[in-house]
Amino acid sequence: MYVVIAGCGRVGSSMAKQLVEEGHDVVLIDEDPGAFEILGDDFPAQFVVGAALDWDVLRRAGIEGADAFAAVTDGDNTNIVCALIAAREFEVRCSIARVYDPLRAELFADTGIRTVCPTREARLMMLDAVRSCPMNTTGG
Amino acid sequence: MFVVIVGGGKVGLNTARSLTHMGHELIVVEQRRSRYELLKPELEEKLLFGDGTEIWVLEKAGMARADLVVAVTGDDEDNVIISQIAKLKFGVPKVVARVNNPRNQATFDLMGVDSTVCAATMMLSMIQHELPVHQFVPLLSLRRENVELVEIEVSHDSPAANMAIKDIRLPEGVLVIAVLRQGRALLARASEVMLPGDQVLCLLEPGKEKELIRSFLPSRKPEDVQAETSIDAITE
Numbered sequence: 594m595y596v597v598i599a600g601c602g603r604v605g606s607s608m609a610k611q612l613v614e615e616g617h618d619v620v621l622i623d624e625d626p627g628a629f630e631i632l633g634d635d636f637p638a639q640f641v642v643g644a645a646l647d648w649d650v651l652r653r654a655g656i657e658g659a660d661a662f663a664a665v666t667d668g669d670n671t672n673i674v675c676a677l678i679a680a681r682e683f684e685v686r687c688s689i690a691r692v693y694d695p696l697r698a699e700l701f702a703d704t705g706i707r708t709v710c711p712t713r714e715a716r717l718m719m720l721d722a723v724r725s726c727p728m729n730t731t732g733g
Numbered sequence: 734m735f736v737v738i739v740g741g742g743k744v745g746l747n748t749a750r751s752l753t754h755m756g757h758e759l760i761v762v763e764q765r766r767s768r769y770e771l772l773k774p775e776l777e778e779k780l781l782f783g784d785g786t787e788i789w790v791l792e793k794a795g796m797a798r799a800d801l802v803v804a805v806t807g808d809d810e811d812n813v814i815i816s817q818i819a820k821l822k823f824g825v826p827k828v829v830a831r832v833n834n835p836r837n838q839a840t841f842d843l844m845g846v847d848s849t850v851c852a853a854t855m856m857l858s859m860i861q862h863e864l865p866v867h868q869f870v871p872l873l874s875l876r877r878e879n880v881e882l883v884e885i886e887v888s889h890d891s892p893a894a895n896m897a898i899k900d901i902r903l904p905e906g907v908l909v910i911a912v913l914r915q916g917r918a919l920l921a922r923a924s925e926v927m928l929p930g931d932q933v934l935c936l937l938e939p940g941k942e943k944e945l946i947r948s949f950l951p952s953r954k955p956e957d958v959q960a961e962t963s964i965d966a967i968t969e
Contacts, residue, residue, distance in 0.1 A: 670811050671810045674813050
């Protein structure tokens with residue numbers, strides 16, 4: 594599988610590591626050339642420096658013909674917009690945006706992209722964790 | 734009319750002033766605290782503090798009853814998102830967005846934003862208008878209405894030189910509206926004779942640029958004409 598990832602932060606870089614380990618081809622996009630250092634010198638992936646909103650940057654990353662696009666930059670809006678560009682302009686069938694805001698994650702889930710909302714997941718897990726706490730029977 | 738303006742920078746504030754002057758009801762959404770404090774004395778209750786790309790903030794601003802949304806923040810991705818939320822979530826009939834970086838114009842078009850305004854592209858048009866090296870200058874594009882305003886120069890070797898407007902072979906879908914000569918605009922009467930050095934303003938359908946260039950500058954290939962023949966941004 595050929596995967597383009599926008600944003601080489603904690604999530605983007607570790608996704609890349611895992612995917613490469615599984616034998617997939619990965620291209621990473623980040624505006625900051627220093628962002629790729631997190632992966633070390635010999636990491637077998639292609640790096641493209643630039644804004645993922647820029648169509649030329651996406652083209653350089655080989656978006657045309659990519660099997661999947663994952664937008665995990667630190668901006669919700671950037672992630673949604675570049676995932677929409679990948680899906681609509683470059684016809685990437687599986688285009689996924691990480692969106693922290695649950696409202697926007699829900700609204701844009703019906704627009705031809707997939708949204709992943711960590712806030713929603715965290716909320717569910719935190720609620721489960723709180724509910725599973727034993728009641729303090731001696732306290733007031 | 735009720736207008737929601739997202740972004741209280743220079744563009745947003747002056748848009749708000751003009752719309753107030755025209756008697757419209759409006760609200761400005763601004764997310765920078767210092768800018769908000771600065772605008773508060775002038776805009777008073779017509780100002781809301783918050784991130785205008787957050788759905789709940791826009792709800793609070795009254796987006797549901799907006800006739801028009803103006804997205805004029807300094808970030809293109811935010812302006813795209815505001816436009817999309819306005820359409821998808823609130824069904825706002827009309828959205829105008831600012832394009833900060835002309836490279837992002839294609840993205841606004843792809844997302845179907847009604848109208849866009851790009852200062853950099855407008856500036857470039859004006860520079861081309863002022864500089865004689867450009868023989869063909871796109872000045873304005875009304876994208877939805879499918880019409881463009883362009884300027885083309887009558888060179889010495891142009892077949893249009895020294896001919897009356899009614900005698901020039903113009904392509905279908907092109908209308909000469911004015912002749913600029915020595916800093917003055919003359920309305921294009923059919924009998925008006927065009928002189929070398931004249932600048933001619935034409936209305937045309939998008940896509941007719943090359944045909945127009947050919948009828949004015951046949952000795953050159955359209956590709957050789959020094960100008961951006963693609964008209965970006967600038968709508969309504």
